[in-house]
Amino acid sequence: MALGLTPQQIIDKGIHPLLRISDEWRRIELKYIANVQNGYAFSSKMFNHSKGLPLIRIRDIFSKETENLYSGEYKEEFIVNNGDILIGMDGDFKVSKWPGEKGLLNQRVCRIIFNSNLYNKQFLFLCIQPYLDAIHSETSAVTVKHLSSNTINNIPFPLAPLPEQRAIVAKIEELFSSLDQGIADLKKAQDQLKIYRQAVLKKAFEGDWKNTSVGELFEFVGGGTPSKREKDYWNGNIPWASVKDIKGDYLEKTQDFITEKGLKNSSANLALKDEVILITRISPGKSLVTSIDTAINQDLKIVKPKTRMFNKYIHYLFKSIERTCIKLSSGTTVKGINLTNLKSIKIPVIEEGEQHQIVQEIESRLSVCDKVEQSITESLDKAQALRQSILKKAFEGTLLSEAEIEKCKQAPDYEPASVLLERIKKETLQQAQGNKKKK
Helix, strand or coil, rough: EECCCHHHHHHHHHCCHHHHCCCCCCEEHHCEEEEEEEECCCCCHHHHHCEEEEEEHHHHHHCCCCCCCCCCCCCHHHEEEEEEEEEEECCCCCCCECCCCCCEECEEEEEECCCCCCCCCHHHHHHHHHHHHHHCCCCECCCCCEEEEEHHCCEEEEEECCCHHHHHHHHHHHHHHHHHHHHHHHHHHEEEEEEHHHHHHHCCCCCCCCCEEHHHHEEEEECCCCCCCHHHHHHEEEEEEEECCCCCECCCCCCCCCCCHHCCCCCCCCCCCEEEEEEEECCCCCCECCCCCEEEEECEEEEECCCCCCCCHHHHHHHCCCHHHHHHHCCCCCCEECHHHHHCCCCEECHHHHHHHHHHHHHHHHHHHHHHHHHHHHHHHHHHHHHHHHHHHHHHHHCCCCHHHHHCCCCCCCCCCCHHHHHHHHHHHHHHHHEEEEE
């Protein structure tokens, strides 16, 4: 990892619009108002799923429940409590308030511990993510990006008079509350659309048709992964599909490519254009029609009908049994459905002529869903843009009205940001001197 710019340079260049502040405010580096505590590399030998304290890794900072528990010894300093501010120091640098009750701070997660009463904790929490995003965008890395505690310590946060900090927090939370309710309603509508889509598919395949099993009508061809050690197997001109590529109804492109040599020297198989590809592991039951010739990996299967069938019909037929595939899947960490269970699923026998009619009816109804979903997605994007606009105004010092700012100035603890800055630095110096005397 290499930082292209320091936090202060990012501020000075105005790279991120949320990083600009009111002319009447000042800036204060995090190290003057808080300590950055790094996590600890707890032994994986003591990880388990049944007893101990939740072990908070980067992937867990937004979750009440963690992937692993830790049953070994630990120091009290690494205990995380509900509401503590945590930052993931690898990947995309996200900040959260720990939503669990009690946990342990694992390595590559840090905690912000406030040591000053002259800065509002929630004010900092609301503005810290834009700073981390800006640092992330200016950080170069070949693989995973890394954040240091020193970089966090040197972030120059906006410093407004304390009453203004409190007033801004209150106004943001009021506006966000209304916004969050609207977002919740939109997401509820999205969930209802999913239920409606499933109902459409279920209804489409209900009728007075003869029933049979998947295995009676289809064969399945699996795939594989060429050896990663062989460089001449990869980055060729043959698309190679994996689970991450199976999205929507059609496969237009893949993220990875292999060579002819890689295809011949592995168990990867080629799905031809217009064939249906089915996921049997990780996200079992999902399917699509491929618009390209593509090799597939071991988590996918090419669906081969034993009799003449319409490709879109096959795709919708498998979408209608997706939930059944999930129910019949097994695995402790990664779910998958084996071919025996897949082939046992009951499906109707429908003649080719009727298949086209069924597809037309399905697509007619689902096209309405698509339009509604597009509208919901656009509204969610607007809600996110509005959230960013609120934060931008807040930290530019323009969110509060003149009357609200005047009210802040009447508060007994009001003092200009320049005076507050000197007080904080003096307080930090006194704390440092006190700590030296204790030693």
